Every structure is written in structure tokens, then in C-alpha cells.
Amino acid sequence: MKREHRFLKGLFIGIMLVFLYAPIIVMIVYSFNASRTMGNWGGFSTEWYGALFRDRDILAALEVTLSVAVISSIVATLLGTTAAIGIHSMKRRTRNVILTTTNLPVVNPDLVTGISLMFAFSILMVPQGYTRLLLAHITFNIPYVILSVMPKLRQTSDSLYEAALDLGAKPSYALRKVVLPQIAPGIVSGMILAFTLSVDDFVISFFCQQGAQNLSTYIYSLARRGINPKINALSAIMFVVVLALLLLVNVISSQNTEEAKAKRREKKRRRMAAAEA
Amino acid sequence: MKRIVSFVLLAAMICLAMAGCSGGNSEATMQLYVLNWGDYIDEEVLENFRTEHPEIDLHYTTMTSNEEMLIQLQSEDCIYDVCFPSDYTISKLINLDLLAEIDTSKLSNYENIDERFLNQPFDPDNTYSVPYAWGTVGILYNTTMVDEPVTSWDILWDEKYAGQIYMYDSVRDSMMVALELLGYSMNTTDPDEIAEAEALLVEQKPLVQAYGTDDLRDRMIAGSGAMAVTYSGDAIYAIMENPDLAYAVPEEGSNIWFDNVIITKSSQNVEAAYIFLDYLLDAEVAAANANYLCYSTPNAAAEEFIDPELLASDVFNVPQDVIDRCEGFIDLEEDEQLYHSAWTRIKAQ
16 A cells, blocks of 8 residues: 555656656757757757857847846846835735735736837837846836745744844844845845746747847747757756756755754854853 | 855856946947848858948847737837848838838849849839848658659648648648639639638648648658648758658749848938848858758849759749749738638638
8 A cells, every 4th residue: 555655656756757857858859969950860969059159149149138137136136125125014004005016917917018018118218129128027027026025024023123223223234134134035036036037038028129139039039940959959058057056056055054053053062061061 | 045145146247247248349330220030141141241341230130920020110119220021011011101212222232133033013113122032832742652743732632641731830821722723813802712712721621730830841851741831941951851852833823922121211220221231132142141041042143152952953943934833922901801710710620
């Protein structure tokens, strides 16, 4: 009985992993295909990786994607965190009203956001190109940062901040030393979320991209002539880099927790020793 | 936690530094915004243009369909100067008054163009457009699976090939096949003729393995189908990859298509746009593009620089009698709705 149970569990996880990763593995394998055509294996070759780094268009699109993702996630994190702290200290009713307003863009279809941004930008005469793309990405990223910071604020107790004020800290000092460290995990996860959403986005970028093309719209534009194997190579590299980053972050954070544990143990030992003495 | 934050920030700074270093060139006095199809120009041509014309800061963007391009060009504050729409889209753009008239006296290479490809029905005097690439639509077939010669569209209705036929997933292209087989014009607006074509395509549906676009080419190369309705440029590429394949333009006639270069009416950089257009018309540049794309070039002077293997192919170097039996699409304006509703019903069957 128990063995069957374990087998089914393994099978379920196995199927899930296959669904998640088989397409990515196929893509990585085909990025080493000497033939230009999908589904036609022409032998092992790394020529697409070489061609990728000589292709100015792809590199330019990659540069736009990365710089928009980095800048928009940083700006959105700053704005979103500030907003979240402000919203948190509001009275309940206003807080709910504001939170619903900021959540609306999250559930709103991207298509609506994209088209309305296109109109808004042209009415406000925002210069075409990179500026629009960046502003659009900051705009749709902010609600996600607020969403990931708010729960952390709710978990923390306001009394710590008040205690800091009672003990003579200025509000800004208390914010930096008491509030921010407590909500830091929320801020970081919000920033990472914003970054990935920005790299991912197609629909909104599509409507705000005259003259500045990011990777998603570039790849889509290849549809008429067929997706180039260089794109497989690029996707493979991106996957490996993200995987490496995730592993690194996990290793660091697990080291951190171990260090913290060790420190706590050390402290306890010392206290015990002091008590004995 | 702090380390993660600082790590993320560090990564961010490196990215920003990278972005900062590779900014545009400083000598440029002119800007130029080009909107083209994805992968539709030899990258080296763009590279050479940038080195030969350091005074022009070229912004190159790509798109995937005529419809998408229409959206971009129709937007109030469109920044594009040069674009590469297809035939029927050009007539649409002319009707919308979005194109600038082209002064051919500013194009020193204009005489390189083969006159056969000027004065097409979508732009009768070439007032607004200059031809860039062209081709035909025909049947790409696998000679190991099809023994008889392919001369008529009716082979796509042959029960022998049930489940081995690919059709092109686009309204006008598929309706064209049925209309030509019936002996009607591919630009007909007669509801009865369109209804007949619709019935024919519905009848064919059980034999069709799939409706597709560029993926059909890969499937034909892999040998998973006997025949496919294909654009000539894709056909040449497929034949090079798999020598068992062959291409034919049926006797009933077919579509001849053009992608032309236009300058937008709203263009702020007309001077740079003319320099770019003239550059594309240069014989060697046109040949480089033709060699890269495998699409036929309207540039007569380019011939001597074209890959002999390409020139030897009837698919690339289309014989005059094939050109003569082909017709171009024109914009049908309101009547196009007839085609769209017919196609929706066919696909829904």
C-alpha cells in the first residue's frame, strides 16, 4: 500500500516535470542543430551560438529588454514600496479603496492596458521609442510590487516602529532601521517579480514600441520567415543564466540561514556560560 | 538577505553600464526609422549602410504582418519613415492617404528596376512605392510521393493524397486557389463566385492535413506531407534543404505578390529615407538581399551578382509565361468582408 502510494506520488511529480521541462530541453537540443529547420537533425553544431553574437538586431533587442527590465523594476520597486508603506498607514476604508484601485491593472487584460497606454502616450505627447516602452513597463510593474510588499507590512507589528519613535528615533531613521529590514524579503521578491514580468511582456510592449524593439516583439516579428535557430540559442543561454542565478540565490540564502543559526547558537552558549559564571 | 539585495543591485549596475556603453553614434545628423518584416534583409546590408552613411542614425524595427504594419502606420504620431508593405496593403495605405509621393529623380539607381515589375495594379504609376521583392504562389510537392506532373490546382482535391495536403492559412491565398481552379478572378467581388469557392474549399477540408504558414515549409522538408500551397521564396529554401521537393505554378494561374518600399507621408527624415531607398536599389545590395532571402528581385542590374544556383532555378528566375498567367491581389475594401466570412465558415466546419 505504502509503496504504491509512493510510486504514484513519484509518477505524478515525474509527469509534471516532463510537462514543464521537456519543451525547454527540446529547444536547447535544437539550438545545437546544424540544420536551420526544426524537426530536421543536421548534426551537432555550435554555429548558431556564434551567429547569435554577431547578430546586431538580436543583441540590440536583448539590450533593450534587459535595460528596460532593470530600470523599470528598480523604479517600480522604489515607487511601489513607498506607496505600500503609505497605503498601510491609511485608515481602513481609504486603504481598501486605494488597494482596489492599484490592483485593478493586475486583473485588467494586458490588451486594455497596452491600447490605453498607447492613446495616453500620444495625447500626452511622450516621445516615441525607448521612453514609452520604459514608462509603460514601470506602470504595469508598480501594482505587482505593492502586492508583494503589502502582506509583509501586515505581518509586521506597528508597535516596533512606535517603540523606535518612543526611544527617540526620527521617523526616517525608524523607517530605515526598523520598517525596511522587516519588509525586505517582500521588496526583493517584488523587484524580482517586476523584472521577470518586464522581460516576459509582449502585449503592452507591442503597443508602445515604435522605434525601440524588445526581444519579445522581435522574436514575434520573425514569424513570417520562420523562427531562426539563433533564437533557440539565445533562449537556451537565458534559461541557463536564470537557472544559475536561482541556484546562487538559494545557496546564499541557505548559507545565510545557517550562519544565523550558528550565531544564535553561539550567543546562547555564551549567555549560558555567563549565567554559570 | 543583505547580500542578495547587494547582489541584485550589482547585477543591475553591470547591466546598466553595458547599456550605457553601446549607445548610438555621435556623428549622426539625421535619424531614420525603418519598419520591415522580421529577417527580411541581409544583416550585412544594414551593417554596410551604417558604415557607409555615418551621418544617418538608423533605427530598424521589425513586424510580422501587413495588418500589424497598418496599425503602426495609422497611429497619430507614427515615427516610421520607410516601410515594406505588400501589394494590397499599399493600395489600402494609398486610400488612407498615408504615403508620400516618390520623386524618382532623387533615386540614382531607379533605372536598375526591371520595367516588368513597375506599374502594378495596386500602385499603377509607382507614384508611392518602389519594388523590393516579389514572387509567386504555387504548389510545393514531394517527388517521392507525387508521381504525376503537377499542372493544376485540382491535384489538391485528389483523394489519393488525403491527409497529405497542406493549405496556406490565410484568407486570400486559400480562396485564390479555389477561385483560380473555378476559372474566376482572385479579386472577384461576386458573392456567387465566392460562395462556389467556399463550397469547394469545404469539400477539400477532409483531405487537408493542416492549415499553416511558415511551419508548412519545415514540415515539407521533414517529408511529412505530399504537397503544400507555398510562396516561391519558401519553396526555394525548402528545395535546397530537401532535393526531393519540387515547385510548380499551376496552369490555371496564380498569385504574383510584391513587397514594395514606401516612404510615409508623416516622415520627418525624407532626405535620409531617399538615401536608404537608393541604397537598396543598388545592384550589389539588391543581389545580396536576394541571395540571402531567396526571394526574386525586381532589380535587373542585380542579376550578375546573384548566386548562379539561384538563377538556374525556375522558382527564383520565373519564366515569362508563368508571370503572364499570374495576377496580383488588390485591396477589395468593403467587399473583403465577403472573403472573411466565407473563410470563417470554412475554418469552423
